[in-house]
């Protein structure tokens with residue numbers, strides 16, 4: 040194998056000891072952080088792109104959250120031409136790269152936005168997703184950073200409320216194990232597996248695969264969760 044991307048190292052030897060406590064705390068408390076202006080504008084731009092009648096139509100809506108340069112957004116849009124696909128990343132450096140390196144199909148859009156705020160705005164507007172991709176989220180592997188992982192953060196309830204078929208990928212098995220535990224606490228039935236990468240789906244997946252790392256996948260149906 041080629042490449043030198045380092046695998047995740049952590050002072051955790053398994054799922055965080057406070058995981059269940061954190062999940063239960065954040066599922067029972069509303070999130071109060073103020074919404075950033077740039078994400079509110081991005082949200083309004085997306086609504087315009089979808090058009091007034093979108094939610095009366097049966098067209099599926101897919102989020103590719105933390106999409107980086109958006110390679111996965113492009114692939115998802117090509118795989119599901121009947122859907123509208125929104126790629127979101129907070130890094131302007133990454134989202135602006137797609138103009139130069141990707142040709143996006145007309146059913147996809149990529150925007151700079153903080154997903155924490157975007158998810159909340161989408162929940163407030165009652166959006167329901169067909170699918171939600173969260174591919175290689177930052178692992179925050181130090182034990183003290185556990186609350187920055189999506190499944191142990193205040194945003195976890197928004198991920199659940201947005202619904203749809205959730206897919207998470209990571210090169211850190213503990214991240215996937217923890218996400219799976221958090222989803223089970225919320226009443227979902229996640230399935231996880233080690234995947235055999237042939238054609239990397241994202242820029243980070245390529246990097247990890249080329250350096251010989253294992254890639255884990257979690258899938259869960261969030262459609263009928265009552266939270």
Ligand SMILES: C[S@@+](CC[C@H](N)C(=O)[O-])C[C@H]1O[C@@H](n2cnc3c(N)ncnc32)[C@H](O)[C@@H]1O
Nearest residue numbers: 105106107128129130153154174175241242243
């Ligand atoms: C490890 S990279 C993975 C990127 C891409 N999914 C891939 O697999 O190539 C994690 C991405 O999450 C983005 N990110 C982290 N926190 C975010 C947030 N609150 N809102 C939006 N994007 C965020 C980062 O900017 C970064 O591009």
